[in-house]
Amino acid sequence: MLKLPVCPYCGAAYYYKDVKNAAKQKTACCHHCKQRFAVRVRAPRAVLLLCAALLMVLLDFLILSILPNIHLLGLYLTTLCLLACSLFLVPYVVRFIPIDKKDRK
């Protein structure tokens, strides 16, 4: 599930940095075959952040049950770190979708 997207036409691989840049646009152009494809980021990112949020809540409960005297600030920091980590994972859920040329006409 977590892997960097490839070009839907020629299968060209993309670097993390390139996917991150492509995710800012609706469509992108393949660096290899020069064909245009759609970039799908909103729905996968929402699912990723939802999963991350659920995991954080579970982890917070776990930490609280193990360390009942933990300072609330420690809990906040743990949650923030995990949130930052999940944002780093966003390019791994981005998908490149081929644009059907018939639909564009």
Ligand SMILES: [Zn+2]
């Ligand atoms: Zn390509």
